[in-house]
Amino acid sequence: MSASDRVTWTACPRCGGRAAVGWSPEVAGEAVVEFDCTGGCPVPLDLARAHLRRPPGPAGPR
Numbered sequence: 001m002s003a004s005d006r007v008t009w010t011a012c013p014r015c016g017g018r019a020a021v022g023w024s025p026e027v028a029g030e031a032v033v034e035f036d037c038t039g040g041c042p043v044p045l046d047l048a049r050a051h052l053r054r055p056p057g058p059a060g061p062r
Ligand SMILES: [Zn+2]
Pocket: 012, 013, 014, 015, 016, 017, 019, 037, 038, 039, 040, 041
């Protein structure tokens, strides 16, 4: 079993690929407890949290 209770997907802040984010409901406000890039990037949790604190907003104009 994983330590995280809920998993979402986001873009990796390093390579832009898919990354799994594990959230712990035991931490106030739901903190990121796992960040696992499918590309294998070593992403520190601090970086992951900072990355996730600024949502990408509405789909960029493209
Ligand atoms: Zn990555």
